[in-house]
Structure formats: C-alpha cells, structure tokens
C-alpha cells in the first residue's frame with residue numbers, strides 16, 4: 036500500500052487515534068503523522084511509546100500543513116476542537132472525525148470550518164472498553180465497517196480518497212446519511228451500552244445485600260455486561276447527550292417489549308416467550324452467517340501490540 040496523505044494529524048490521542056496510528060504505519064498510508072492531546076500527561080505518554088512521528092503541544096501546530104485531520108476526541112468537544120484548529124488548516128485539507136454520533140458532530144463542527152477544506156464525517160464501528168493512548172492496536176479496524184457520512188456538497192474525489200485510506204487501515208467502508216446512522220447506532224450500540232450500564236448498576240445494588248455473590252458467580256452474560264459497562268464515562272455521557280432523540284426512541288420501544296415479556300412471565304404465557312426467543316435466535320444466526328460474529332470481547336481479536 037502506498038502513501039495516501041502526505042501528512043495526517045490526529046487530534047485526541049486515545050484508543051481510536053492510537054489504533055489508527057499503528058494501522059497507518061503498518062501499511063505506510065501517510066508520509067508523516069502528527070498528534071495532539073489536551074493533557075500534558077497524555078502527550079508525554081504518547082511520546083514515550085512512539086505514538087505519532089511528532090506530538091505537538093498545540094492543536095494548531097499539529098494540524099498545520101496536514102492533508103488529513105482526524106478528530107478523535109469525545110463527541111461533546113468536537114465543536115470546540117474544530118473552532119481551535121479552523122484558522123490553521125491547510126487549504127484543500129480534509130477534516131474527518133471518528134465520533135460515535137454524526138448529526139450532532141456535523142452541526143457542531145461544520146460551521147467552524149473554512150470553505151476551502153473538505154469536511155467528511157466518519158465512524159469506525161470498532162472499539163473496546165479501554166481508552167487512552169496505550170490501549171490502541173493496529174488490528175482494531177481489520178474487517179470492521181467504517182461508515183462515511185458525506186455532508187452536502189462533499190467533494191467526490193476527497194470522499195474516495197478517505198475511503199481508500201480507511202480501506203488501507205483494514206476497514207470495509209460504506210456511506211450513510213447522518214440521521215440514519217444515528218438511528219442505526221442507537222439500536223446496535225448506544226441503547227445496548229445503556230442497558231449494560233443499567234444491568235451492572237442493578238447488580239451492584241444487589242451485590243451489597245448478597246455479599247458480592249453476583250460478581251463471584253457471574254455467568255458469561257453478566258460478565259459481558261460488565262465489560263461494556265467499563266467503557267469510558269466521558270465518551271458515553273457525550274454519546275447519549277448528543278444522540279438524545281434516537282436513543283430515547285429506541286429505549287421507548289425497548290421498554291414496551293420488556294413490559295410485554297414481563298407480562299408473559301407473570302401470566303405464564305410460555306408461547307409468547309418461546310416465539311420471541313425463536314425470533315431473536317434467528318437474528319443471531321443471521322449475524323453469524325453474514326460473517327459479522329465475533330463473539331468474544333474485543334470482537335474476537337487479541338491485542339498483539341503496536
């Protein structure tokens with residue numbers, strides 16, 4: 036694979052940026068990769084582990100001369116970071132992001148960017164419950180989807196170039212409209228995370244009265260919930276607050292179904308339960324047949340280091 040962008044700037048050096056860096060280096064997709072993170076401690080750690088060719092003390096310096104700028108910060112601060120870098124962007128550069136929510140990011144970032152740059156929002160559907168610069172690994176995006184969400188007037192050549200970049204990183208790329216993205220992700224990722232957070236919270240309350248038996252005897256299902264509920268609190272607070280409508284819609288439907296199942300249990304309606312579980316089992320089989328099953332935490336891949 037050859038160089039796709041001469042200079043790439045990663046803003047926010049956590050799980051996603053560090054995984055991107057190692058994947059970029061693995062395939063030689065960029066001539067140089069610069070980086071910036073808000074905290075001095077993160078910048079020091081990044082320098083110590085060789086994350087980025089150069090880590091700058093300001094976002095302005097990191098993006099200067101960059102052909103591709105990737106915003107890898109929590110969605111709640113995307114707009115603020117865009118305002119900070121806007122005056123320093125190279126003419127003709129592409130600005131993208133990796134945020135888990137798209138409409139809110141488009142609305143908060145778009146207005147800050149000058150007309151002479153290409154803004155192409157994105158979202159790699161790959162991650163783990165870990166965060167920070169040391170949590171990244173080159174294989175994170177292999178065979179995972181990366182959704183690109185071009186905005187009105189996005190330049191076709193710039194979108195195609197970003198698509199090639201993500202394919203070089205290892206992803207399968209698809210384009211999607213922003214509101215549709217947010218609804219799909221509310222079903223497949225955001226609501227499930229909230230449910231996991233809730234279930235672990237409930238069990239935590241219970242564990243106090245049962246001498247922590249809930250943890251001690253936790254079966255695989257609950258352990259999977261605890262993994263998800265260990266995800267970064269800042270990131271997930273921002274996801275729920277910025278994808279409010281879609282998440283609330285899905286949670287409303289979830290609550291209705293839960294009440295129906297609750298009623299079936301109370302009234303002894305075994306047929307209802309059996310039919311429901313037969314339908315959900317078919318969904319799982321569909322996922323496996325589509326080659327999207329991954330089963331294990333971290334989607335079945337083990338961290339093999341940078």
Ligand SMILES: NC(=O)C1=CN([C@@H]2O[C@H](COP(=O)(O)OP(=O)(O)OC[C@H]3O[C@@H](n4cnc5c(N)ncnc54)[C@H](O)[C@@H]3O)[C@@H](O)[C@H]2O)C=CC1
Nearest residue numbers: 047048049050051073107108109110134135162163166167
């Ligand atoms: N963790 C995951 O599984 C996935 C996360 N995402 C999205 O990727 C983005 C980054 O997530 P992670 O890498 O997991 O987070 P992380 O917590 O590992 O890293 C975020 C980084 O941003 C920095 N940061 C925070 N505020 C900043 C600011 N104002 N200016 C500059 N740097 C700032 C933090 O210091 C940290 O280095 C988020 O928007 C998230 O929604 C997307 C796919 C998967």
Ligand SMILES: O=C(O)C(=O)Cc1ccc(O)cc1
Nearest residue numbers: 135159160161162163164224
């Ligand atoms: O760790 C998990 O189970 C995930 O679901 C990872 C993840 C988290 C957030 C995203 O926007 C995309 C992927």
